[in-house]
Each structure stands twice: as structure tokens, then as C-alpha cells.
Amino acid sequence: MYEFHPYFTNDGSVGLYSTDFNDIYHSATGALTEAYEKFIYPVDFNNLLQKDKIKVLDICYGIGYNSKSFLNFIFENYCRKNFTKKYSLSKHYIYKIHTNNILQTLLGNFIYKNNICNEQIYTDNIFDKIFITAIDNDKILSYISPFIKTGVKNFKNVNIDFEYNAIDKFINNKDKISHPKINELINYLIFEKIRENSNDFTQNKELNQLINNPTFSQYFDSNIKGIYKSYRYKPYKNNPRRDYLAILHNIYYRYLSKRYKKRLKRYQLQDINFRLKNDDARKVLLEDYNLYNLIFLDAFTPSKCPCLWSYEFFKLLKEHLEEDGLILTYSTSASIRAAMVEAGFEIGNIYNERLNKFTGTVAAKNKNQIKYPLSEYDLGLLKTKAGIFYRDENLNSLNEAINETRKIEVENSNRISSSHYKKYFNQSH
Ligand SMILES: C[S@@+](CC[C@H](N)C(=O)[O-])C[C@H]1O[C@@H](n2cnc3c(N)ncnc32)[C@H](O)[C@@H]1O
Incomplete structure (x- = not known):
């Protein structure tokens, strides 16, 4: 039986606890809020969206908050207006949603019953230049990701089946922050991408047990569950190719019914490239030769999962970062900052506007990308015992050994020691 320990965090998104790591996956103050604050708000989107390709590496994808909030942010702030405009069926519209040759595709299907169709609905939307690589060694967790609910307002955490002192004071304390929500289309998009790329997604037993377990139903989106069930039990009902051709047919005859407008929206979103890699992040990256604009590093705390915070791992990340790319992480620990510096990064703080304090670390290849440099105190801390970093020479050691x-x-x-350093620093300043 898969170990699954969910609860609602303060912002109405689902948080998880891991018995293996004795650690929480997300901040109890708000799992989705944390994703936005640590990984999305620090990014300069106006600059990023100028690029021809936007490549994002989501290390420790989990239930996908970081990738989903990235997509949701772009969807909410840069795409929506375009979608509505495109619904007017003018000539102009046909060019925007053009395929190489709509008629030929339709004839190919209806007259020759030819199943080969290389045409694609092509749009000018931003999503087609986004390339996300998501890594997590827990496959079932990634499979659950599109089902997870966000923005739940009237939640009640009862019967929590784990103990973790650090979250006690947050449980059922709903009134402090807003309740952000991931648009259902983003969850649908992730669902489709995982379905396309994984051969056992709709037939996986463990996933099916979790999705149908009544104890967990409050955490899962019933619409996505419905789509999942129709793929699993009535695959003939869900025929993306038939939908696709029907949409082309609609466009060709310049009539787009409400039903197909909705589906068209889904097709537009599907321009995104999303790869899910369910393996140890070190192994995946040793076999990957892509460069990324953004790297989200969201591993469990350094002492629980040091293999993803070592000096050698940061050297590996440096090889995967574009010249003007950024690594973003929630950790502010001196040991990981020291490892980043040793690996050749310029580093700085992530500033959290809501809390008016620094809540994470950013690493870049160039100094001019660092908005909030470390203070004299923080830099000194890297030279103390606390700044001794983790080592994993061959990138294959166990966490315990590291x-x-x-x-x-x-x-x-x-x-x-860091406590002595703190004392001396305060005396001399
Ligand atoms: C703090 S959680 C990440 C939360 C996640 N970003 C989310 O939105 O749900 C840490 C994740 O790291 C994964 N993990 C642990 N060790 C790993 C490894 N060596 N390689 C890849 N993933 C790992 C766990 O399965 C877990 O999902």
C-alpha cells in the first residue's frame, strides 16, 4: 500500500508528510503560496518570455506545485486575454489557429480513413515555447499531481494520521493568508502530458487505489477524476484524435460550438513540452545534456536528503544552467550556500514581500543577476562549521553516508562554530 499522508495547509492547498524522511513536503502555512513565493515571484517574467525557448528544470516535482504555479502564472498573466480574442471567428482567426492544410487533414481522415496525421494545431501562444523537465524518484506521487485540489476554502483537518510537531500550530488556522488556486486547465494539461508520456498512468493499480480511496476524496479534483475514470474504464469515449479532427472541421466551416471552444482551449495549452523523469535526480541529470533557464530545487531539508545539496550536485547543476539562468531554492542553510559558492555560483537571497524577509537562496553564473546579495553576516557564516558542505564525490552515495x-x-x-561567530559578530557590530 502506498504511503500517503495528506492534510490541508493554511491556504487551502494540500500538503504531504513523508514517513520515510520524517519531513513535510510543503510549508504548512500554504503549499501553493510557498511555491509562488519561492519559485515564481523572484523570476523576471517579462525578460524570460522574450526568449525563443523557456526551459525549466523542476527537481523534486512531488505533486507538482512549482511547475503548476509556473504555468498558472503565465496562463493568468500572459495568456488569458489572447484566448478570448481568438474566439472571434474572423479570417484572421483561421491564420492564428492554422494547420498546414486543414482540408487535406480532413479529407485524409474522412475519405481515405488514413490514420496518419502529422498536422498540428498551431497557435501563437506562449505555451508552445515552454519546455519543462520534472524529476522525482516517486512515480506515484507525480501521477497524483494533476488530481490535487487547491484553493479549498472550507477545509477541516480531522484524523491526521501522522505526528509532526512543527506543523501543529498551523493546522486549521485558515485566516492568515489568501487561497490561491491552480486553474483546472493546468491540471488537465499535466494530466494529458503524463498520460501521453507514461505507459501505465491510467492503468496503475496503486494510483487507482488512492484515487478511489474515500478517505482521500476531499483532496482530489472530481473533474480530473472523471476524466481519469473515462480513460481507464471507457477509453473509446475519450478519443483525442476524434476531437482534434472535429475541431479542424469546425474551423474549416467557420463555426466553433461552445463545446469545441472549450476543447480548443485545451489543445492550445497542449503546445507545452513536459517531460516527467521518475528516477534519482543525480542519475537523470548525469544522462541529460540540456541547459535550463530556471532550475527549481525543492528537495527535503539538507540533513534529510543531502544527496541533492552536495557540492558535486551543484557542480552538476552548473553544467545544466544557461549563462543567464537561475537556480531557486527555499533553503538558506550555510552549508548549501557554501556548496553553491564552491561550485562557482554567485548567490543571493530570495526576498518574500508578504513576510518582508529573506526566505530562500538564488544562484546564478553572473553577479548582475543577483538582486539581494548576502549580508556581511551571512557571508561570514559560510566560513564557520555550519558552512561545511556535503560531499558526494561520485554522485551515487546514500544519504546516510553523506x-x-x-x-x-x-x-x-x-x-x-556558528554560535561563537554570532556572538563575536554581534559584539563587534
Ligand atoms: C519537499 S518534496 C518536493 C515537493 C514538491 N516540489 C511539490 O510541489 O509537491 C521532496 C521530493 O523529493 C523527492 N526525492 C527525494 N529524493 C530524491 C532523489 N534522490 N531524486 C529525485 N527526487 C527525490 C521526493 O519523492 C519528494 O517528492
């Missing part, structure tokens, strides 16, 4: 190596290094080090 922790043990660091522990020995800290014990044998003659660096000043």
Missing part, C-alpha cells in the same frame, strides 16, 4: 562524512568533517574541523 551525512556521516560531513559529521566527521565537522568534528575534525578547527573552524569557529
Whole structure:
């Protein structure tokens, strides 16, 4: 039985707890709010969207909040207006939604019953230049991602089946922040992409058990569940190719019914490229040769999952980062910052406007990309024992071994401890 421990975080999005890592996956103050604040708001979208290709690497995809909030942000702020405009069926419209040759595609299908169709609905929307690579070694969790509800207002956390002191004070404390929501179309898009790319998605037993478990039903979107069920039990009812041809037929005759307007919207969104890799992130990246504009690093805390915070891992990330790219992470720990610096990055803080404080770290290849440089105090901290970083020479050690190596290094080090450093720093400033 798959270990699944959900609860509602303060902003009405679902948070999870891991028994294996004895750690929470998301901030109890708001899983989705955290994704926006740490990974989306620090990005300069006006600049990013100028690029021909936007490549995002989502390390530790989990239930996908970071990728989904990235897509949702673009959808809400840059796409919506275009979609509505495109619904007017003018000549201009046909050019925008043009295919290479609509008529030929239709004839190919209806007259020759030819099943080969290389045509694509082509639009000028932003989504077709987005390339997301999502990595997580937990396949079932990634499969659950499109079902997860957000923006639930009247939630009640009862019967939580795990204990984790750090979240106690947040449970059922709903009134502090707003309730952001991921548009259902984004979940549908992720659903379709996972379905297209994974051969067992709709037939996976563990996923099916979770989706149909009444204990968890409050956490899952019933519409996405409906689509999932129709794929699983009535695959003949869901025929994307038939829909596609019907849309082309509609466009050709310049009449687009309400039903197909909705579907067309889905097709436009599907221009996105989304790859899901369910394996150890180190292994995936050692076999990957792409460069990314944005890297979201959302592993469990460094002491729980040091293999994704080591000096060697940051060196590997550097090889995957575009010259003007950014790595974003929630961690502010001195050891990971020191590892980033040792790997050759310029680093800075992530500023959280809502809380008016620094809540994460950004790493870049160029100094001019750092908006909030580290303070003198933070820089000094990197030289203390706290700044001794994790090592994973061949990028294949177990977390326990990596922790043990660091522990020995800290014990044998003659660096000043962070508490002494703090004391001296405060005395001298
Ligand atoms: C803090 S959670 C990430 C939360 C996620 N971003 C979300 O939106 O739900 C950490 C994730 O790291 C994954 N993980 C742990 N070790 C990993 C590894 N070596 N390689 C890839 N993923 C790993 C876990 O399965 C878990 O989903």
C-alpha cells in the first residue's frame, strides 16, 4: 500500500508528510503560496518570455506545485486575454489557429480513413515555447499531481494520521493568508502530458487505489477524476484524435460550438513540452545534456536528503544552467550556500514581500543577476562549521553516508562554530 499522508495547509492547498524522511513536503502555512513565493515571484517574467525557448528544470516535482504555479502564472498573466480574442471567428482567426492544410487533414481522415496525421494545431501562444523537465524518484506521487485540489476554502483537518510537531500550530488556522488556486486547465494539461508520456498512468493499480480511496476524496479534483475514470474504464469515449479532427472541421466551416471552444482551449495549452523523469535526480541529470533557464530545487531539508545539496550536485547543476539562468531554492542553510559558492555560483537571497524577509537562496553564473546579495553576516557564516558542505564525490552515495562524512568533517574541523561567530559578530557590530 502506498504511503500517503495528506492534510490541508493554511491556504487551502494540500500538503504531504513523508514517513520515510520524517519531513513535510510543503510549508504548512500554504503549499501553493510557498511555491509562488519561492519559485515564481523572484523570476523576471517579462525578460524570460522574450526568449525563443523557456526551459525549466523542476527537481523534486512531488505533486507538482512549482511547475503548476509556473504555468498558472503565465496562463493568468500572459495568456488569458489572447484566448478570448481568438474566439472571434474572423479570417484572421483561421491564420492564428492554422494547420498546414486543414482540408487535406480532413479529407485524409474522412475519405481515405488514413490514420496518419502529422498536422498540428498551431497557435501563437506562449505555451508552445515552454519546455519543462520534472524529476522525482516517486512515480506515484507525480501521477497524483494533476488530481490535487487547491484553493479549498472550507477545509477541516480531522484524523491526521501522522505526528509532526512543527506543523501543529498551523493546522486549521485558515485566516492568515489568501487561497490561491491552480486553474483546472493546468491540471488537465499535466494530466494529458503524463498520460501521453507514461505507459501505465491510467492503468496503475496503486494510483487507482488512492484515487478511489474515500478517505482521500476531499483532496482530489472530481473533474480530473472523471476524466481519469473515462480513460481507464471507457477509453473509446475519450478519443483525442476524434476531437482534434472535429475541431479542424469546425474551423474549416467557420463555426466553433461552445463545446469545441472549450476543447480548443485545451489543445492550445497542449503546445507545452513536459517531460516527467521518475528516477534519482543525480542519475537523470548525469544522462541529460540540456541547459535550463530556471532550475527549481525543492528537495527535503539538507540533513534529510543531502544527496541533492552536495557540492558535486551543484557542480552538476552548473553544467545544466544557461549563462543567464537561475537556480531557486527555499533553503538558506550555510552549508548549501557554501556548496553553491564552491561550485562557482554567485548567490543571493530570495526576498518574500508578504513576510518582508529573506526566505530562500538564488544562484546564478553572473553577479548582475543577483538582486539581494548576502549580508556581511551571512557571508561570514559560510566560513564557520555550519558552512561545511556535503560531499558526494561520485554522485551515487546514500544519504546516510553523506551525512556521516560531513559529521566527521565537522568534528575534525578547527573552524569557529556558528554560535561563537554570532556572538563575536554581534559584539563587534
Ligand atoms: C519537499 S518534496 C518536493 C515537493 C514538491 N516540489 C511539490 O510541489 O509537491 C521532496 C521530493 O523529493 C523527492 N526525492 C527525494 N529524493 C530524491 C532523489 N534522490 N531524486 C529525485 N527526487 C527525490 C521526493 O519523492 C519528494 O517528492
